[in-house]
Amino acid sequence: VSIPPFLFEAFLYAPIDDTNSTAKIGNGIIFFTLYKKEVAMWDSLTLANADKEKLQYLRQNAVLKAHEKAKAETEAKKVAKREHRRCALEATMKLEEAERRRIEDLKEKERQKVTEELELWKKQQRDAEKQNRIRKEGALHQEVEQLKEKKKEKINKPRIPSEGTSKTRLKPAKGHGSYSMFSESLEEEQLPAPRSAATIKINFTSRVFPTPLRESCVAEEEEWLRKQAEARRTVSADLSGLEDLKEEEKNPDWLKDKGNKMFAMGNYLAAVNAYNLAMQLNNRLPLLYLNRAACHLKLRHFHKAIEDSSKALELLTPPVPDNENARVKAYVRRGTAFCQLELYTEGLQDYEAALKIDPKNRTIEKDAEKIRHLIQGTTQDS
Helix, strand or coil: CCCCCCCCCCCECCCECCCCCEEEEECCEEEEECCECCCCCCCCCECCCCCHHHHHHHHHHHHHHHHHHHHHHHHHHHHHHHHHHHHHHHHHHHHHHHHHHHHHHHHHHHHHHHHHHHHHHHHHHHHHHHHHHHHHHHHHHHHHHHHHHHHHHHHHCCCCCCHHHHHHHCCCCCCCCCCCCCHHHHHHCCCCCCCCCCCCCCCCCCCCCCCCHHHCCHHHHHHHHHHHHHHHHCCCCCCCCCCCCCCHHHCHHHHHHHHHHHHHCCCHHHHHHHHHHHHHHCCCCHHHHHHHHHHHHHCCCHHHHHHHHHHHHHHCCCCCHHHHHHHHHHHHHHHHHHHHCCCHHHHHHHHHHHHHHCCCCHHHHHHHHHHHHHHHHHHHHC
């Protein structure tokens, strides 16, 4: 209708309502339903005696208005579509929040249930131990009473000396001019003299480590102490960007303690930032990498946890009794990260390395056994 060749063109007498007016094409005819914009009586349907320039102006103006109307409708559709998406996103977020709360409530209920069961089990264990202790004390008391009764019976039993015994005891003692019936028994029951008092002096070797000198490797321990002293003295020379820190915040140990507090509060990102700042001051302290690996495990950054654990193990050399606990944690955290990445073989190797250092740790032993079962199940499935 608006592109040549025109099917139909009419310049109406007055403006009409474009929104409500319609035009239907079909069966060889065009059916128009037009509503006047202003209620009034028209002299005719179309303009009469209009020149060519006016008609051209009216045509261009009508086309321009049609384009502007189509553009406005398109923008309105876009706005409505964005609003619909926003509402849908909000509804989805609300559903996810409700589901997350439901899961947290279930976890909390299960945690409370397990805690109650554990407390009940502990109470039963304490009651059982108390009953066993009472039973043992009763049995011990009964034995003591029996021993007392037997002792009383022996004391109260009359002693009738035999004829041979009396004759023997009436023999005169050597070196004495008188007879004594108790002389022989006194010689038999005579106790030895008490030992003389004395003082035993013990000299201990001065030791920094908990193990005795005969069970330690002096060279490795001295190297470890030297490395720790160097790490405490070494502060990175590049302190650019740290001028605005307080004096206490330039201490790596203070930052480490700050990171530990953030970790205990569950703010793992803040703890990572504290450890990062401490590493800028001193990057030779293994505990910084070890603690940051624990934060990465909580944040599920498993590759970073593996890197920090490996760096901590690299700094925890040579292996000495003073760093056994730290090496066990490093192996366990790296093994945990491997298992979370489904690299169970590498994780089992780290758990077994931790068990070699601390073979009495039942928790690590149970976790290693679970990993073995997982590996066997994976092999059977494949």
